[in-house]
Amino acid sequence: MTRPLIMVAPNGARRTHADHPALPVTLSETIATARSCHRAGADALHLHVRDDAGAHSLDPGRYREALDELANAVPDMAVQITTESAGIFDVPAQLNTLNRVAPKWASISIREIARAPALADPVYGTCADNGTRVQHILYDTADAALLQAWTARGIVRPSQSDVILxxxxxxxxxxxxxxxxxxxxDTLHPGTNWMLCAFGANEHNCLIQAARLGGDIRVGFENSLCAADGTLYPDNAASVADLTAQLSHLAA
Structure with missing residues (x-):
């Protein structure tokens, strides 16, 4: 089995210190988490930023600051920003973030962009113009069908085929x-570059199966705080380390 790329998603848009004291909320906590997770085996970071009250944010300035700090702290770790709306932001706000941040890599929920179909072409065109690698978030077969339809129409550009299931x-x-x-x-075109994330205590079992099937994997407190037996991980790095150990055992 070829070792998959491992991305860590350490916080998400909704969880706070009340859910787990080691969940990173501030920029300094995110930097420390990135360092520890990179040492534990994570190749990439899925980045969420928060506002001063700890709430989900798509603020371009906060993103640029975080990206600069992460580039200095973990230069060998790829960073992907989220454009998740979390029920707060509309498509114009998501487009504004993509335009003003011009990130190297971004995850985009195709069902969220479908809330404003007229802006779909500008969203994917902005990413193409800025050289932003797109990873489409697919929750079900309907999302996959929409991606195929938009690709056929040229809204999603040919180079924008990566997905996370x-x-x-x-x-x-x-x-x-x-x-x-x-x-x-089964809904994806052969050769599609895909990744998997899974909610709940069965997270690692799902990720191991994805690795067996040739996919990349995303792990972390955004999706699960505990191991399969319900044991709470002390921090994100412990979850990453546990997963990498399981992968090493399979490859041995």
Whole structure:
């Protein structure tokens, strides 16, 4: 088995210190988490920034500051920004962030962009013009079908084919099952570069199965705070280390 790329998603848009005291909220906490997770085996970071009150933010200035700090602290770690709306931001705000930050890499929920279809072409055109690598967030087969339709129409550019498949986000109790991966894979064109993340305590089992199937994987407190047996991880780095150990065992 080829070792997959491991991305860590350490916080997400909604969780706070009340959910876990080691969940990074401030920029300094995010930097420290990035360092420890990189040492534990994470190749990339999925970046969320927060405002002064700790709430989800798409502020371009905060993103630029965080990207600069991360480039200095962990220069060998790739960083992907999120454009997640989290029920707060509309598509014009998401487009503004992509335009003003011009990140190297961004994740985009295609179902969120579909809230304003007229802005879909500007969103993906801005990413193409800025050289931003796009990773489409797909929650189900309907999202995959929309991606195929927009690609056929030229809204999504040919180079913008990467996807992340999300398990368990809209399931009762946010639980995931490795058996849910194959039906989603069947909707993708052969050769598509794909990644998987999974909500709930079954996160690592799903990620291991994704690695077996040739996908990259995303782990971290955005999706799960605990191991399969319910044991709470002390921090994100512990979850990354546990996952990398399991992958090493499989490859041995």
């Amino acid at each position: 999300v398990l368990g986000r809209y399931v009762a109790g946010q639980t995931s099952n490795p058996q849910e991966i194959a039906p989603l894979l």
